[in-house]
Amino acid sequence: MGTDATTTAGERAGAGGGAGAVADAVRLENVTRAYRRRDVEVRALDGVTLTLSSGMATAVTGPSGSGKSTLLSLAGGLERASAGKVTVLGTDLGTLPEEALAELRRDRLGFVFQNYHLIPTLTVCENVMLPLVPRFGLTLSARVRALHSIEKVGLENRIHHLPKELSGGEQQRAALARALVMRPALILADEPTGNLDPANAAVVLDLLLGLVRADGITVLLSTHSPEVAARCARQVRLEQGRVVEATG
Ligand SMILES: Nc1ncnc2c1ncn2[C@@H]1O[C@H](COP(=O)(O)OP(=O)(O)O)[C@@H](O)[C@H]1O
Numbered sequence: 299m300g301t302d303a304t305t306t307a308g309e310r311a312g313a314g315g316g317a318g319a320v321a322d323a324v325r326l327e328n329v330t331r332a333y334r335r336r337d338v339e340v341r342a343l344d345g346v347t348l349t350l351s352s353g354m355a356t357a358v359t360g361p362s363g364s365g366k367s368t369l370l371s372l373a374g375g376l377e378r379a380s381a382g383k384v385t386v387l388g389t390d391l392g393t394l395p396e397e398a399l400a401e402l403r404r405d406r407l408g409f410v411f412q413n414y415h416l417i418p419t420l421t422v423c424e425n426v427m428l429p430l431v432p433r434f435g436l437t438l439s440a441r442v443r444a445l446h447s448i449e450k451v452g453l454e455n456r457i458h459h460l461p462k463e464l465s466g467g468e469q470q471r472a473a474l475a476r477a478l479v480m481r482p483a484l485i486l487a488d489e490p491t492g493n494l495d496p497a498n499a500a501v502v503l504d505l506l507l508g509l510v511r512a513d514g515i516t517v518l519l520s521t522h523s524p525e526v527a528a529r530c531a532r533q534v535r536l537e538q539g540r541v542v543e544a545t546g
């Protein structure tokens with residue numbers, strides 16, 4: 299440990315950022331995810347080995363269907379590998395019971411999606427409070443925590459708005475506030491800027507990268523945008539379920 303630059307950087311960020319003292323946030327070892335459709339097997343991921351140091355931003359790029367969303371789903375414990383080993387924040391997901399996996403997702407991971415996935419009938423404040431409810435209930439302290447998260451993304455003047463009353467950029471910032479509210483160690487963002495114009499994309503990316511710098515959070519995002527990818531410390535390119543290039 300600590301003999302190569304990547305590990306050392308990860309350990310520093312992990313120790314300083316308070317986001318969990320695990321040097322590697324995500325480790326995929328020879329991971330395959332296969333889907334069976336009638337007699338045809340599609341390998342969405344095909345023997346991927348990849349390590350993400352804590353406190354770093356990584357961009358996954360590649361054409362549609364190359365396995366980006368599958369990679370994020372596996373790292374987020376939303377689905378399981380068909381073969382190989384997935385370790386997230388020091389926990390081997392392969393042997394983890396479903397309930398513990400759900401707990402890990404809820405307490406330590408944050409998810410952001412291209413289409414925001416906000417609940418349309420709830421206000422910004424209510425959407426952001428939602429992940430807190432199982433643990434804290436609808437308490438004042440939950441509300442204070444949600445407001446703090448909303449302030450982090452600069453939406454404090456939109457707390458009572460419904461999603462449809464927000465711009466796309468604002469909706470994604472609300473979704474980011476919701477992802478942050480449990481103070482996750484790892485954020486998985488699947489094309490978070492895919493529906494945004496360049497100016498709003500830059501705002502959302504600035505927020506994500508700010509979390510990496512200030513809080514030592516690990517970010518794994520997928521993107522089609524070379525500009526977005528270039529701003530992440532590391533880029534991984536997938537083609538047909540395999541890593542064809544990894545830089546940074
Ligand atoms: N639930 C599923 N059932 C069958 N095939 C799937 C499923 N999810 C993804 N795939 C296939 O796996 C491949 C990778 O998909 P995906 O990870 O969504 O790629 P990307 O996000 O890069 O567009 C695609 O060929 C896709 O059709």
Ligand SMILES: [Mg+2]
Pocket residue numbers: 366367368488
């Ligand atoms: Mg996708």
